[in-house]
Amino acid sequence: MHLEVLGGEFSICQVRNFTGINPDDEFLFLAKTDSEFSAVCRTESVPDNTINREDGWTAFRVAGNLEFSLVGILADISRCLAEAGVSIFAVSTYNTDYILVKKENWEKAEEVLTAEGHTVSAAPLAL
8 A cells, every 4th residue: 555644743632613623724634423523633723722632643644545345454554553552543534544643653653564565655745
């Protein structure tokens, strides 16, 4: 699998609500359940109404559009990182998957993924 490295630092946030979040940000994931509101965004875009946050994440994107019939892509990536002791935070879109790892684990994650046969390169500038 080919993975693209996204530039910048990311934060995972628990927010009071989605008020004040800019939907035009380049990178933004929002989740709402019966018990919480969450946002994953670039650190410089963390909303003012954040209750809890975890900063210091970097991100890989699985390159290309993944068909829904494909099985085990995220499982394979998370397995090899878990075996190496690298914790992840994963999010998915209609087209692909994103794997976030803490900055201090970045080099180890890249080494492990490459050793497992994945290729890693910088992401194109536009999403």
